[in-house]
Amino acid sequence: MTYWLLKSEPATYGIDDLAAAPDGTDAWDGVRNHQARNFLRAMRVGDRAFFYHSNCRRPAVVGIVEVVREAYPDPTAFDPASPYHDPRADPRRPRWFAVDVRLVERLPRPVTLAELRAEPALEGLLILRRGNRLSVTPVAPAHWAHILAMARRPAP
DNA sequence: GCCAACGTTGGC
DNA sequence: GCCAACGTTGGC
Numbered sequence: 572m573t574y575w576l577l578k579s580e581p582a583t584y585g586i587d588d589l590a591a592a593p594d595g596t597d598a599w600d601g602v603r604n605h606q607a608r609n610f611l612r613a614m615r616v617g618d619r620a621f622f623y624h625s626n627c628r629r630p631a632v633v634g635i636v637e638v639v640r641e642a643y644p645d646p647t648a649f650d651p652a653s654p655y656h657d658p659r660a661d662p663r664r665p666r667w668f669a670v671d672v673r674l675v676e677r678l679p680r681p682v683t684l685a686e687l688r689a690e691p692a693l694e695g696l697l698i699l700r701r702g703n704r705l706s707v708t709p710v711a712p713a714h715w716a717h718i719l720a721m722a723r724r725p726a727p
Numbered sequence: 728g729c730c731a732a733c734g735t736t737g738g739c
Numbered sequence: 740g741c742c743a744a745c746g747t748t749g750g751c
Contacts, residue, residue, distance in 0.1 A: 580736095580737090625736085625738085626736075630738070684738080701743085701744075702736095702743070702745065703744090703745095704735085704736050706736095
């Protein structure tokens with residue numbers, strides 16, 4: 572079992588959108604970076620991931636999702652109407668993949684990026700690395716537990 | 728294969 | 740809006 576962190580811009584697709592989907596389940600698609608794609612393909616049913624809001628007023632970890640379907644060819648890559656359409660995508664040799672995730676819970680409170688940065692215990696968390704832009708990253712079990720503990724404490 | 732130009736991401 | 744950090748593109 573591996574823990575992950577999934578990044579999304581709330582203006583495009585936020586935790587409210589996932590909550591509004593049937594069964595709180597939806598495709599995590601549109602990933603167009605090879606390294607992130609490789610992480611997506613390593614996700615297994617039952618793995619859990621933090622839902623992280625990026626590129627917004629208060630970037631923060633806001634919830635927990637569970638992988639309910641492992642990687643399959645990303646349909647948006649083949650859809651000319653999709654903003655994620657890849658003209659070079661070949662259905663016989665898929666390059667891009669999606670997984671399905673289900674919303675497990677919202678955190679008791681959002682844990683902001685500023686808080687994460689202030690925690691020495693989170694040294695090495697990939698999202699905190701300078702210049703990191705990957706939308707899918709693994710999270711060490713100790714980091715996972717630490718962030719959960721932060722979410723249960725009052726906001727600083 | 729090199730690398731400059733350009734586009735995107737995303738925090739601030 | 741600014742800008743650093745990357746990724747991609749395309750000429751050579």
